[in-house]
Amino acid sequence: MSIRVGVIGTGNIGTTHARNLQHAVSGAQVTAVYDFDTQRALDLGAEIGAVAYPSFEAVVDSPEVDAVVIASPDDFHADQTIAALRNGKWVLCEKPLAPTVAEAQRVMDAEIAVGHRRIQMGFMRRFDPGYLQLKAELDSGAAGEALLLHCVHRNPQAPYVQDSAVILSNSVVHEIDINRWLLGEEYADVTIVAGRSTPKVGTGVLDPMLVLFTTESGVLVEVESFTNCQYGYEVRCEVVATEGTIDMGSGSFIESARGGRRGSSIAGIWTDRFGDAYLRQMQSWIDGIEENEVNGPTTWDGYAAAVTAQAAVRALTSRTTEPIRLPARPALYA
Ligand SMILES: NC(=O)c1ccc[n+]([C@@H]2O[C@H](COP(=O)([O-])OP(=O)(O)OC[C@H]3O[C@@H](n4cnc5c(N)ncnc54)[C@H](O)[C@@H]3O)[C@@H](O)[C@H]2O)c1
Structure with a gap:
């Protein structure tokens, strides 16, 4: 049935x-x-x-x-x-x-x-073939132990997002979840770094911004969040490990050559990339x-992401490194 x-x-x-x-x-x-x-x-x-x-x-x-x-x-x-x-x-x-x-x-x-x-x-993203391959390769140990993650999350436009805190709780939350899943551990702290913003956003909105997490074992996770990049939708992740690197690429499967140029297409929106x-x-x-x-992913994963995003929001205003403290995981989610 x-x-x-x-x-x-x-x-x-x-x-x-x-x-x-x-x-x-x-x-x-x-x-x-x-x-x-x-x-x-x-x-x-x-x-x-x-x-x-x-x-x-x-x-x-x-x-x-x-x-x-x-x-x-x-x-x-x-x-x-x-x-x-x-x-x-x-x-x-x-x-x-x-x-x-x-x-x-x-x-x-x-x-x-x-x-x-x-x-x-x-x-x-936990069901995306690119992320699944990235995790399988990392878990195989062939590249050694993860040291650093470079992540990019760019949307062409997000006119509805005119608040840096919402960018963190609604958009960067994808990286918050996928990277704790990839690494199999929680974050210890978070720092926000931002410079000049695109004129496409209102005064005070940080776009792009870098969100820097350190995990409990000390892996540095660097996330570039840019919700108004104009050119397309792009999500990237590269793991730098003790014996090599693993790069998920841009999510494009083919590269074509025409008229003296070689290249691949870029997704227009998230449904193209994550269909x-x-x-x-x-x-x-x-x-x-x-x-x-x-x-x-369970309610505990949603809760852990909310705790992490809220610490990132605190870091927005404090502009210092904010600790991320999760309570003990309830038995239901063991
Ligand atoms: N997993 C992903 O990649 C992904 C992608 C897009 C959106 N989302 C999430 O999905 C949710 C919806 O996003 P969207 O892009 O579809 O937004 P949307 O604005 O296109 O759609 C939201 C819909 O909810 C309706 N709505 C408003 N108040 C409501 C209520 N009280 N009860 C029921 N419906 C109500 C609106 O009329 C609208 O049709 C958001 O929470 C967003 O974070 C997730």
């Missing part, structure tokens, strides 16, 4: 997830959609053959729904995820789990009260539900 899914928030990513679930993921069927913008939900419902519900409460309460995707704006993730949990639904919550540690803690407490893992975080990852993430989520487990 198919897992019946409700999609809450049918904007960019909600629509991508709903189409994937309906047309490409096996074992799933989208039965419900909801968006604050009623017409948007009606349009997507008509396109994929799902019912547009009048409220998110109606979706999480529905006997026609086993699991929900939370793809609304960041500020709604915590309340909607908790409501879904309390109604016995499985959840795939888009990143971030919540914009603040206090809200992320509320979600984790609610899941601990349920007593079972029910939430998967939408950190889809495969979104799909694999969803398949893994559905397969996990069928086995009664969470098959991907």
